[in-house]
Amino acid sequence: MTLDELVSKAGGGEAEVEAIPFPSLDVLHKACGSIPRTRDMTAGLERLFLDVKDPIKVVLDPLTQPLSWALRNAIETMQSLPWWAAIIILVLIAQLAGRRVGVTLFVLASFLGLAFIDHFAYAMQTLAIILVCTLICVLIGVPIGIAMSRSNVLERWLTPMLDMLQTLPTFVYLIPLIFLFSVTEPKLYGIAIILYAIVPAIRLTNLGIRLVDADVLEAADAFGMTSRQKLLRVQLPLALPNIMAGINQTIMLSLSMVVIASLVSAPGLGTLVLRGINKLELGVGLVAGLGIVILAIVLDRVSRAALQRVNKMHQPGA
Amino acid sequence: MTDSFISIRNLYKIFGPNSSAMISRAKSGMHKADMLKEFGHVLGLRNINIEIKKGEITVIMGLSGSGKSTLIRHLNRLIDPTSGEVIVNGTDILKLDRLQLLQLRRTQMSMVFQKFALLPHETVLTNAGMPCSVRGDDRRVIDKSAREWLHRVGLSGAEALYPHQLSGGMQQRVGLARALTSNSELMLMDEAYSALDPLIRSSMQDLLLELQEDLQKTIVFITHDLDEALKIADHLVILKDGEIVQQGEPQHILLNPADPYIEDFVSDINRARVLRVRSVMTETISGSTDLELLDGDENLEAAILRSKGEAGKTFAVHTAGQQVGTLKMTDVLKALVPAARRSNPSNAE
Ligand SMILES: Nc1ncnc2c1ncn2[C@@H]1O[C@H](COP(=O)(O)OP(=O)(O)OP(=O)(O)O)[C@@H](O)[C@H]1O
Ligand SMILES: [Mg+2]
Numbered sequence: 001m002t003l004d005e006l007v008s009k010a011g012g013g014e015a016e017v018e019a020i021p022f023p024s025l026d027v028l029h030k031a032c033g034s035i036p037r038t039r040d041m042t043a044g045l046e047r048l049f050l051d052v053k054d055p056i057k058v059v060l061d062p063l064t065q066p067l068s069w070a071l072r073n074a075i076e077t078m079q080s081l082p083w084w085a086a087i088i089i090l091v092l093i094a095q096l097a098g099r100r101v102g103v104t105l106f107v108l109a110s111f112l113g114l115a116f117i118d119h120f121a122y123a124m125q126t127l128a129i130i131l132v133c134t135l136i137c138v139l140i141g142v143p144i145g146i147a148m149s150r151s152n153v154l155e156r157w158l159t160p161m162l163d164m165l166q167t168l169p170t171f172v173y174l175i176p177l178i179f180l181f182s183v184t185e186p187k188l189y190g191i192a193i194i195l196y197a198i199v200p201a202i203r204l205t206n207l208g209i210r211l212v213d214a215d216v217l218e219a220a221d222a223f224g225m226t227s228r229q230k231l232l233r234v235q236l237p238l239a240l241p242n243i244m245a246g247i248n249q250t251i252m253l254s255l256s257m258v259v260i261a262s263l264v265s266a267p268g269l270g271t272l273v274l275r276g277i278n279k280l281e282l283g284v285g286l287v288a289g290l291g292i293v294i295l296a297i298v299l300d301r302v303s304r305a306a307l308q309r310v311n312k313m314h315q316p317g318a
Numbered sequence: 319m320t321d322s323f324i325s326i327r328n329l330y331k332i333f334g335p336n337s338s339a340m341i342s343r344a345k346s347g348m349h350k351a352d353m354l355k356e357f358g359h360v361l362g363l364r365n366i367n368i369e370i371k372k373g374e375i376t377v378i379m380g381l382s383g384s385g386k387s388t389l390i391r392h393l394n395r396l397i398d399p400t401s402g403e404v405i406v407n408g409t410d411i412l413k414l415d416r417l418q419l420l421q422l423r424r425t426q427m428s429m430v431f432q433k434f435a436l437l438p439h440e441t442v443l444t445n446a447g448m449p450c451s452v453r454g455d456d457r458r459v460i461d462k463s464a465r466e467w468l469h470r471v472g473l474s475g476a477e478a479l480y481p482h483q484l485s486g487g488m489q490q491r492v493g494l495a496r497a498l499t500s501n502s503e504l505m506l507m508d509e510a511y512s513a514l515d516p517l518i519r520s521s522m523q524d525l526l527l528e529l530q531e532d533l534q535k536t537i538v539f540i541t542h543d544l545d546e547a548l549k550i551a552d553h554l555v556i557l558k559d560g561e562i563v564q565q566g567e568p569q570h571i572l573l574n575p576a577d578p579y580i581e582d583f584v585s586d587i588n589r590a591r592v593l594r595v596r597s598v599m600t601e602t603i604s605g606s607t608d609l610e611l612l613d614g615d616e617n618l619e620a621a622i623l624r625s626k627g628e629a630g631k632t633f634a635v636h637t638a639g640q641q642v643g644t645l646k647m648t649d650v651l652k653a654l655v656p657a658a659r660r661s662n663p664s665n666a667e
Contacts, residue, residue: 219435222394223449223500224423237439313439313480 049179057180064187067136067194071186074128075267083120087111090127094298098305106301110294119269119291126268126295129261130254133190137198137250142243145205146231155206166199170260178264189261196257200249208242209235241311248303255296269295323504323536324370324393329402331388331560334359337400345401350559362388363560366402370553372503373534377547377568380557386540389557390506393538394427395419407503424453428497432509434489436481442468442492443477449500460499467495471525487518491525498529507539511546523549544583548572548592556580569597573653581656589654590619598653599635599643609634614642618650625650 021027028035036044078086087108094107114123148155173192181188212235220234236243262270269288276285332340332353340359350361363385370376378386391397392404395411404411407426414422428449436445444451447464451457468477471491481489490510497505511519527550530537541547547554548568555565564576572593575581596614612621612633625631625647633645 213435215431215433215435216437218396219429219431221396222423222427222429222506223452223496224420225452226420229452234437237437240439 049176053179060180064181064191067132067190068185068187070132070136071129071190074132075125075186078124078128079121081124083115086120086124087115094302098302099309100305103301103305107298110298114291114294117287117291119272119288122267122269122272122288123291123295126255126258126270126292129189129193129258129266129268130251130299133193133197133254133258134247134251136190136194137201137254138247140194141198141201141246141250142205145202145243145246146209146235148202148206149209149235158202162199162203165195170196170257171263174261174264183265186266189258189264189266192261192264193254193257193266197250197253200246200253201243202246204242204246204249205239208239208246211242212238241307244303244307244310248300248307251299251303252296255292255299259292321372322369323372323407324368324538325403325405326366326368326370326389326392327403327405329363329366329389329392329404330400331362331385331392331397332359332400333362341401349561361560363392363399366562368555368562368565370536370538372536374552375530375537375539375550376553376555377539377541377551378555378557379541379544379547381542384557385560386542386557387508388560390508390538390540393504393506394423394429424449424500426502427504427506428500428502429506429508430490430493430497430510432512434481434486434493434513436489436492436496438481440480441477442473442479442481442484445481445492446495446499448496449502463501464495464499467498468492470498470529471495487514487522490514490522494522494525498533503536505535505537507537509540509542512541512543519546526550544587545592548587556583568592569594573597573657575657585656589656590622591617593618593653595621595633595635595645596637596642598649599645600649601643603641603643609644611636612645613637618653621645621647621650 025036025038025041029037081089090111091104091108095101095104098104111120111123114120144158148158170192173195177188177192181191216234216238217230220230225233258266258268259270259273262268262274269291272288273285273292275281276283276288330341330344332344334340334357336357337359340353340357340361343353343357344361344364348361350364353359353361366389368376378389380386388397392399393406393411395404395414399412406422409422411419411422437448440448443461443464446468447460450460450463465474465477468474468491471494473488473491473495476484476488476492481492484492490513493510497507511522514522523546526537526539539547539550551568553565554568554571556563556571558579564571564580569592571580572584572587572589575584594614595612595616595618598618599614610624610631610633612624612635614635614637621633624633629647629651631647634641635643635645
């Protein structure tokens, strides 16, 4: 049966041009019952998903269990610290990473401010999630980036996947994850954040290593470095500015995702924003939003200061 | 030849997807331009045969794109040949497996690069010690020898600096120290001085000659600068479009250029300053003792100066206290004009 015949059967002849309906699944179904409707298709997809869910869970559950554990512990630890200890530790980290007095003072002021408006505990929850997720992104993303820099085939395959991860609207991630894991488990939002935020860590590690000066690599070869020595002594150090730029982006993406992840029970400032939306508590939402902005600036400034420090070591002219 | 440290035999290198199929065409006489035009393959090197002697400086010279870098990279197998043999110190390096090759690069050879190629995040001291730390030598031993060599190249006190804090000339001194620290017999230098300005370059050439007097390394030096080549070469190889046009003692090449290309190449050189008395003299030893003495290693400029403008003068040429020949000023004057113009005066502008 040709398409034309189908269309004419479905009603409407050649004469009434405007009345020809678009041959969508639903329209075609009316003409021929064996063609599925759109809602059959979505239902089928759902069934398929439910069918593969259990086998996938068998594999994924034990693999991701440490993530739940790490998130729970990080959040608990952060909250069990007395406020002054937490602030001292954070300020120390900021100083060690950035070595810029201005940035460190800004960090101190920000946390004191958050504490003053009673948002400190929420901010600590958010921060704990970001730290854990960023750490995992680096631990997984950098090796993937290294592998990608060494194989053009892998790069060709991974690039569209990374593109997809970055362009998918953030809510869409949550859909398959909600199917797979229960909403009470921290790993649900942990995975969502990591999938979203890991992309720049992978990309910029790959890019950084590919951009390493070919002359220096040749020197490394000429003096008989093994590929391991080359990686540790030449490629990673020379790619470090790019890798750090990737980590900076990873941190910022984690923050934006952790807010959305409050939809699936991620604790922290995001829950306040959500409350503001759900219960129309405008003030609560706005102040929590402000807290997120402050946190964003703190994270960005500190990681940028660290990046600049690395850059300076490499090429002081720039 | 027994004192040959490296033998390059019938070496061919063709760049392109189907190089092995092209090799027979190259062997049956196809040249670079034709192969590129007809088959889209780059004939990098064609039938290269060089014996590199132990303790000598072999200079490979040619214009940009003539295949100099390609050739020197065959010596440490950064590039694999399409066909041919490279024998280093008795071993055919094309038969080495990966580990043996690493070992060869770590212990037998070092390299100095045009763009220095230092590790930007490591100090001068660590950079200079790099060949040893790659081998896994003891930290203290490495630092000690790195310090020593940095001192030899005139960089004492700069150990804790980073490469970017040094000028180009100083960076290349680090590059040189790095090569020396490896303590290997063979030193490969790919246009090592081309990025330096003339004065620095000249002082680096002097430094190399001075070091060479003590160390007697086997050095392969690449340059596109004839003055540089003539200054340091014991053996000169001239490359054009991937082929050797002439090789031999530099003085010999200057006096007997093999073809118009080389004549052209050497025509702008200050011959009085480059040519040595011993290459121009006649080997007749006259018994008369009233001749003025002249050292065979002096250049013709010195001879002209000594003659005080007297065109009929004759010198007795001595080397190491022994008379080796006589030098007539008329021969000096002849040698100052390139052979091509001598035989065909109408060509001279
Ligand atoms: N990987 C490669 N693939 C294709 N062609 C190459 C490759 N490497 C070198 N060539 C070609 O081989 C020829 C010789 O190049 P090479 O770099 O050895 O020249 P060179 O004499 O060192 O020149 P320069 O003075 O500019 O450094 C050139 O025509 C170049 O285009
Ligand atoms: Mg070159």
